Amino acid sequence: MNPTRSETFQLxxxxxxxxxxxxxxxxxxxxxxxxxxxxxxxxxxxxxxRNALAYGGGGSVCMEALADDGRRGLRLVxxxxxxxxxxxxxxxxxxxTTGGGLGLGLSGSKRLVNEFAIWSAVGEGTRVTIVRWxx
Amino acid sequence: xxxxxxxxxxxxxTAYEKDILEDWVKEQLSAITLRRDLLSEADLRRESxxxxxxxxxALERGNPQDLATAEWTPVRDFxxxxxxxxxxxxxxxxxTATFIFSLKQPLxxxxxxxxxxxxxxxxxxxxxxxxxxxxxxxxTIESFxxxxxxxxxxxxxELLELSTPVVKLWEGIxxxxxxxxxxxxxxxxxMENLLQGIVDTASEIAIIDITGVPAVDTLVAQHLLxxxxxxxxxxxxxxxxxxxxxIAQTMVHLGVAMGDVVTKASLADALSYAFKLxxxxxxxxxx
Numbered sequence: 001m002n003p004t005r006s007e008t009f010q011l012x013x014x015x016x017x018x019x020x021x022x023x024x025x026x027x028x029x030x031x032x033x034x035x036x037x038x039x040x041x042x043x044x045x046x047x048x049x050r051n052a053l054a055y056g057g058g059g060s061v062c063m064e065a066l067a068d069d070g071r072r073g074l075r076l077v078x079x080x081x082x083x084x085x086x087x088x089x090x091x092x093x094x095x096x097t098t099g100g101g102l103g104l105g106l107s108g109s110k111r112l113v114n115e116f117a118i119w120s121a122v123g124e125g126t127r128v129t130i131v132r133w134x135x
Numbered sequence: 136x137x138x139x140x141x142x143x144x145x146x147x148x149t150a151y152e153k154d155i156l157e158d159w160v161k162e163q164l165s166a167i168t169l170r171r172d173l174l175s176e177a178d179l180r181r182e183s184x185x186x187x188x189x190x191x192x193a194l195e196r197g198n199p200q201d202l203a204t205a206e207w208t209p210v211r212d213f214x215x216x217x218x219x220x221x222x223x224x225x226x227x228x229x230x231t232a233t234f235i236f237s238l239k240q241p242l243x244x245x246x247x248x249x250x251x252x253x254x255x256x257x258x259x260x261x262x263x264x265x266x267x268x269x270x271x272x273x274x275t276i277e278s279f280x281x282x283x284x285x286x287x288x289x290x291x292x293e294l295l296e297l298s299t300p301v302v303k304l305w306e307g308i309x310x311x312x313x314x315x316x317x318x319x320x321x322x323x324x325x326m327e328n329l330l331q332g333i334v335d336t337a338s339e340i341a342i343i344d345i346t347g348v349p350a351v352d353t354l355v356a357q358h359l360l361x362x363x364x365x366x367x368x369x370x371x372x373x374x375x376x377x378x379x380x381x382i383a384q385t386m387v388h389l390g391v392a393m394g395d396v397v398t399k400a401s402l403a404d405a406l407s408y409a410f411k412l413x414x415x416x417x418x419x420x421x422x
Contacts, residue, residue, distance in 0.1 A: 018316050021350065039350055039381040043389060046352040094390055102353045108389035 003064035003075065011078075012058040017049045020061055024076070031065060031072050033134060041074060041132045044109035048078045048128050051106065054099055056080025056126055066131070073114075073133040078126075085120040092118075144264050145194035147245045152187060158241035159183055166233050173224050182217060182234075189213050199267050202274065214271065218278035222286065231279045235272040239265065299325045301332035308409050309338045309371075310402065314347030322358040329362060333371045340412060341366055342405045346377030356391040363396050372412070374398070376405035 009020050024045045028038045045061070052059035059080030066073035085091045092110065097103035106128075110116040115131035148155065160180050189210045197206025214235075221231040242264055250257040299321065304310045311329050315321075333341060343359065345351065351359075363373040376399040378386075386393075399405040410416070 014318055018318065021316075025349070036381045036384055039385045040388065042350045043352045043385045046350060046354075047389075050352075050354060102357050102391065104353045104390045108353060108391070111388040111390065112385065 004067050005065040006062060008060055008062045010058075010060050011049050011052050011080075014050075014053065017046060017053060020049055021046050023063065024074070027063060027065065027074060031074060031134070033072075033074070033132070037132060037134070040112040041076075041130075044112040044130055044132075045076055047105035047109045048076070048130065051128075052078050052080040052082075052126070056082030059125075068133075071134050073131050075115075075129065075131045078128045078130075080127075081125040084122040084124055084126055085118075086122050088118060088120060143249065143260055144199075144242070144246070144267070145191050147242070147249055148187060148191045148194065151245050152191070155238075155241045155245060156180070156184055156187060158244070159187075159238050162237040162240055163233065166237055173226065186210075186213060186217075186234075199263065202270055210271070211274065214275050215278045218275050219282040222279050222282035226279075228276050228279050232272050232276050235268055235275055239268055242268075299328050301328050303332075303336055303338070304342070304406060305409075305415075307336075307338050307413060308340045308342065308406070309333060309336060310342045310344060310406075312344045312347065312377075312402075315349075317348060317355045317358060322355075322362075326358075326362045326365065330365060330369060333366060333369055339371055340374065340409045341371050342374045342376055342402065342409065344377040344402045344405070345375060345382070346379070346402070348377075348382075351382050351386055351391070353389060353391060356386065356389075356393075360393070360396070372397070374405045374408060376400070376402045 007023075009023065010016060011020065021042050024042050025038060028041060033041070049061060052061075057080065059078060059082070062077040062079070064075040064077070066075055090096055092107050093103075094107045095103040106118075109128075109130065113130040113132050115129070115133075117129040118126070119128075120126040160176070160183055163179060163183070164176065193207050193210045197204055201207075202211065217234065218231055243261055246260045246264060247257060250260055299311065299313070302310050302312070309329070309332050311325065311332075313325065317325070329341060329343070332338070343362065345359075348355065359375065363375070366373045374397045375393065378398055378400060397405075397408065399408060
């Protein structure tokens with residue numbers, strides 16, 4: 001599926017996370033997503049961006065607007081070149097954290113979106129892809 | 136270039152101080168960048184004369200190639216102060232730097248007269264004078280930018296303070312309306328303000344209103360829970376209000392549990408709950 005619009009942002013500071021959140025909000029308003037959809041996607045994006053920053057030592061996010069059969073979608077691909085995740089299943093468990101947080105960021109964002117895919121290799125980095133569709 | 140006879144510049148500055156000052160002030164007054172609305176001619180003349188005197192002294196004693204030395208301290212201090220006052224008065228960087236750069240013409244004219252027909256000597260003099268003035272000009276711009284950054288930093292801090300006011304709603308009831316993004320720096324201030332407010336007013340109930348917070352992710356939730364726990368340790372009960380439908384749904388999916396923290400949809404609900412806790416009742420007067 002080819003995106004109709006795509007843009008990449010760097011995530012190096014916590015200010016970048018805030019700016020990215022605003023961008024996600026703006027895109028979703030333009031794509032006529034509802035308020036609940038917006039809030040869910042912005043929250044998931046915020047979690048994943050923070051992860052890329054805190055565990056991956058900074059990374060990037062690629063925002064893509066999708067169109068498929070009359071429905072619209074927003075895809076976000078978070079990438080970092082950090083240490084990677086050794087045990088994905090454990091990392092996706094509610095309450096598991098290595099960074100002193102609530103341990104809900106990764107598992108929680110999975111529940112906030114329609115599509116969720118994660119790839120990680122130890123020593124190479126982590127890539128998380130999320131998509132949220134309009135009904 | 137061979138040894139630069141820099142002494143010549145200080146000699147000229149001493150000998151023609153009055154003339155150079157006149158020309159220089161005239162030059163500055165005619166510059167289109169001069170802000171007459173912000174700076175009077177008398178002030179400009181006073182500043183220019185002071186700078187010439189300091190420059191002459193520094194040239195007599197110090198090495199013109201190295202402005203970082205102690206001999207140049209008075210000149211640097213003067214330029215820093217000048218840049219700061221210009222920055223605070225909303226001058227632009229070029230308007231500020233013009234102060235130094237406009238000295239070039241009057242000085243070069245005098246150098247020309249002083250060196251007579253010796254072109255090599257003139258070139259050497261002009262070269263050393265222009266290097267010196269360029270350095271001073273750059274120093275002025277750097278100080279200017281530094282002062283501007285200080286202003287910005289101060290405003291950011293003021294904004295942090297302003298955006299987290301703790302208000303007293305009733306005897307024993309505090310409210311903290313939060314607006315905007317809660318990052319770590321702001322949350323820290325929010326927490327400190329609230330805890331201090333609880334001590335200062337001896338309040339039993341604190342209401343944190345998050346109506347103005349656009350999204351609650353796990354980090355924000357964790358910050359809120361920590362604030363609640365800290366307030367409880369101080370003997371105050373915390374109510375979180377302003378949880379809008381979309382925030383509530385998101386928090387449920389995210390899996391954030393607020394535990395036994397009392398949450399309400401609106402600030403009004405939270406206040407009436409607080410009144411109930413404190414056994415305060417109201418009746419409408421009927422006559």
